[in-house]
Amino acid sequence: MTEQTKKRALIIEQVPVLTDELQETLRLLSTEHGIDIYTTRQRLLGGGLAHFGSGPLEKVTAIAGQLEQCGVNTWIIRPSKPKFGPKRLRGLEVRDDRIVFSLHNEEVELYKQDRVVAILADITGAVVDKQLKRLMARNIYEGVIDNSKLDDSEMRRAIYMGQPVYDLYLIDEENRIKSILRALPAKFDPKGLGEKASMSSRGNMQALVELTENFCENFTLHTSYGLSQLPGCQLKRAADSSDWVNDNLNSVVRFGWLMTDLARQLQRHRKKAEAIDGPSVGTVTAATLLGRPELAASGVLDEMPGLGEVIDEIDAAVKEQPKKEEEGKVDQRLPQPPPGRDREFSWRAMLTFFVTAGICMTLVLITEGNRLPGLVMNYGVLTGLLPGLAAALFFFFGFNLFLLKRRIENTPTSKIRSMAMGMVEIHGRARRKFALVAPMTHTPCVYYRLRKYRREDRGSERGTWKLTSESDSGHVPFYIEDATGRVTVDPKKAKIRAGSKQEGFPGQGNILFGGGGSYDETEKWVEEVIHEGKLLYVLGDAARLKKERKSLRERKIEKMRELKLDRAAMQKYDTDGDGRIDADEWQAAGEDIEQQVLHERLAEEGVAARQEDAIVIGRSKHRSHPFVITEMKSEESLTRNYAIFSGLMLTGALIAGIFTLKLTLDYFGIL
Structure with missing residues (x-):
């Protein structure tokens, strides 16, 4: 088997989001190399490292080069089998030029110039839980989709709060692992830490990590164990195995050997990927200004006096531009x-x-x-009074449903951008205006209704469910949007039909937010939800949102009070310099403030508010006008349902009316 045909493993650093360029690269890789796009996306997204695949060196190098051009960090390695494991740290002594670690029957010396790969891991899964909670919370409570990993301080804090393990891999001059040390909380003597030693075992572990990190000149720390999708490095839980602690300690060793492979093995394909990119923007610009564009690819310009600095400045400006664009982006977090x-x-x-x-x-x-x-x-x-009452109720509800059906059919569907004020009909998708979350399922939504029931355990009603409380989010506005824009909907007093209905018990919420534990089976929750992104039909009254603003007089009085508290501003009106503000000077100040307030009001009126915040669809002041919000597939299905129910109601009213007439005539002896 030749060197080219031997299998290599391609390791990638996962990315928080797939860019358009990366999506296109995946399609090309699928066509050229037959990779599965769906599986590849799962491996690319995340906050750790992942095994992208294995294959011959030539094929793996080609794939890695294309991923590198899209900004994905890659490593091509021949995974080493762990030849030996770590030895338990018992104590340490810090000297000027080295740290002496005491093991069971030997000592290991760590010098400043030594090369070290360190693994800081938690074997309980606390980091994974924190990452998943963060991922879901960002989406649910802030409306942001974010797969990025925790920052370094958050990661370390989560590890120290769990069951931390700290492994040090010492690499010799021949690029081989010469020693592996393992530190566990409360398992080593912290006296060697000096002033940083404390009564806390986790505090001593943190001090040890900081000591070795600051002491070594060539030090690499990995904290992504449990978040990475690497072979043989899967994190096990207590429910998975009775010996989960030892299993996880062994997988940490496997993870450590893989991390040393990344550090020890030369990555030649990265230089090739950089060469493919060609000359930089600064080099091309400098060559064009000199009138010698053919020099851009030669590399000569970088060595010419004065031009190297110019090229570096242009390249730095180009790299800085995306950062400015990112800083200018609007924060989409929801209130x-x-x-x-x-x-x-x-x-x-x-x-x-x-x-x-x-x-x-x-x-x-x-x-x-x-x-x-x-x-x-x-x-x-006998007199027909009760059947007559039933007939009247059937007719009332049936006729109202019929009128509602006709109102829906006769109201044309409006586009949000061009809708008029008054009764409107809108079709669009629901979008959150606030970070609203359903209380039972913890899912992002624009509306929820929660009914709580308790099962009777005594008396004749034993075993039946009794409604104990009901709550909804009718006070929380949301957006509805179509292809032309979006507008606010205030669901207060609307007839709302949600498309999702779930039944459960308290404690059966999302396990990442504390659910999944014990629950009371005598209590039942029924939750109706309109999830974000669902297609809605809204029939209501569109009106401009009136903002409460202070009058000019109120604003003037407020600013005059502020002026009294500002000594520096008051001195501007002390024209005679006597240190006092007389009546004429105070009147001049009042005139200036009045002009200032007037200009501010005119400026506010000149700024046009966005339609989504200036117009709201809600319940009309006229009681006869309907206000309907329903999750639907089409308007036809909605009107068909209303037609069926109104037909049944009116038929019931007719039957009850005939029965009433017969009973009345019989009672008075007319028949």
Whole structure:
């Protein structure tokens, strides 16, 4: 087997997001080398290292070169099998030119010029949990998709809070591993740390890491164990194996040997990738200014006196440009939802309460043997009063549904950019305006309704579920957007139909946010959610959002008060220099402030507010105008449902009406 045909492993540093250039490169790699795009995307995204694949050197080098051109760091290695493991650190002594580590039966000396690869790892999975929580929290609470890894301080803090392991790989002059040391909390004598020694075992571990990191001139620290997708380096949990601690300690050793392979083996393909890029922008510019463009690729310009500095400045400016563009990007983090509003008094709710209470009272009296309710109900049926009431209710609800159906059909669908004020119909996708999260499933949403039930455990109603509380996010506005723009929707008092309904128990939320533990089976939650990005139908009243602004007089008084507190500003109006502000000087100050307030008001009115913040779709002041928000596939399906329900209601009203007429005529002896 030749050197070219021997298999090599391609290791990559994962990226937080796939750029358009990288997506196109993956398509080319799929065509040229037959790689699976879906699997490749999974390996590329993340916050650690990953095994991209293995193959002949020529093929692996070609793939690595294309990835390098897209900004992905790659390594081509022949993975070494671990030949020996680490030895436990017992103590240490710091000298001027070296650190002497005491092991079981020997001592190992570490000099400043020695080459060291260090592994700081947590074998409990705390770093992985923190990374996943961060990933989901950024998306859920801030509306940001971010796969980037934790920064170094966060990573180290998470490791120290878990069960840390610190391995040192000492590499000799022949590029071989000569010793491996392992430090565990409370397993070594911290006296050698001097003033940095403490009563905390994790504090001593942190001091040891900082000591070796600052002492060695050629020191590389890796903290991505558990986040990396490397063969033989998988993190196990307590539920996976009874011997998970030893399994993870062994996989840390495997991870350490792979990291030393990255450091020890020469990466020739990177130079080739740099050569493919050709001359820099500064070199081409300098060659063009000299009138000798053919010198750009020769490398001669860099050695010419004065030109090297010019080329470096141009290249630095080009590299700085993307940074400025990134700094200019708008932060898309979402604000927290506004506090809930107090529920307003509702005559409809009060009427429903009294009707329900009356029915319950009647049923109680009947069950207790009281004849009066039975006589009243019998009289109501015989005279046709109760069937007539039922017919009226059926007709009322059926006719309202029919009117709503006709209103939907007769209201044209408007584009958000060109919609008029008044009753409008909008089709679009739901977008969060605030960082709203469903309380049970912890998913990003624009609206939720949560009903809590408790199971009765005594009496005749034992085993039945009783509604104990109900909450919703009707006070939290959201956006609806189409191809032309977006506008705010205030869902307060709307008829809302959510497309997602889930039932569960408290504690069955997302495990990354503390769920998955024990829960009370006597309590049940039912959650209805409109998730972000879902297609919505909104029928409501569009109006300009009126902002409460202070009057000119209020603003003037406020600024006059501020002026009194500002001694330096007051001195500007002390024209006679006597240290006092007389009536004329105070009047002049008031006139200046009045002009300032007027200019500020004119400037505010001159700035046009964005449509999404200036217009809101909500409930109309006219009670007859509907306000509907529903998650739907099409308008036809919505109107079809309303037609079916209104037809059933009106049919029921007709049947109840005929029955009422017959009973009434029979009672009065007309028939």
